[in-house]
Amino acid sequence: APPTGPPVETALAPVVELSADRLATAELMAAAKWHSGDPVEAPEREETVLAQAERSALDLDGDPATALTVMRDQIEANKVIQRGRHAQWYARPEQGPEGAPDPTGVRAELDRITPALVGALTEAGAGLSAPDCEAGLERNVRRVAAERGLDRRGRAALRMALSSVCS
Numbered sequence: 001a002p003p004t005g006p007p008v009e010t011a012l013a014p015v016v017e018l019s020a021d022r023l024a025t026a027e028l029m030a031a032a033k034w035h036s037g038d039p040v041e042a043p044e045r046e047e048t049v050l051a052q053a054e055r056s057a058l059d060l061d062g063d064p065a066t067a068l069t070v071m072r073d074q075i076e077a078n079k080v081i082q083r084g085r086h087a088q089w090y091a092r093p094e095q096g097p098e099g100a101p102d103p104t105g106v107r108a109e110l111d112r113i114t115p116a117l118v119g120a121l122t123e124a125g126a127g128l129s130a131p132d133c134e135a136g137l138e139r140n141v142r143r144v145a146a147e148r149g150l151d152r153r154g155r156a157a158l159r160m161a162l163s164s165v166c167s
């Protein structure tokens with residue numbers, strides 16, 4: 001008999017929710033860097049995030065290659081949001097952020113999300129190669145986008161962050 005488990009749509013729910021949580025931090029990081037003048041791209045930090053993702057996958061008996069590929073997409077999507085905000089604020093400084101969030105705190109939040117996201121991917125397991133993976137992913141994207149009121153750019157970034165989840 002084929003293995004039974006939760007429907008892939010259910011298994012993907014935490015993957016999509018944690019990805020949306022992760023993208024929400026891009027707004028804070030964009031504001032932090034707008035104030036500090038630091039560039040959006042922080043290559044050393046990216047290496048740290050990727051190493052943590054790989055380690056989490058190994059610890060959980062998951063698939064490190066999947067964890068790395070998905071996290072690379074998550075990082076790219078995060079930078080798209082940050083660059084979009086910077087372009088907007090450059091063009092219209094009056095729309096710029098009021099506060100200057102502490103980037104250390106934002107990175108601590110990202111460091112909590114990474115193992116949870118890798119755990120959710122690991123839990124989804126064989127569902128990621130199921131024929132209905134893309135459909136289940138898209139239903140979750142629409143639900144989470146509606147729940148959180150994501151705009152077009154936010155939805156596009158969420159899809160980008162998740163583009164390698166199904167294989």
Ligand SMILES: C=C(O[C@@H]1C=C(C(=O)O)C=C[C@H]1O)C(=O)O
Nearest residue numbers: 029040041042045046049075078
């Ligand atoms: C979120 C940041 O900005 C970028 C995105 C990263 C990420 O998504 O983890 C990591 C480094 C930066 O290239 C950051 O600097 O921490």
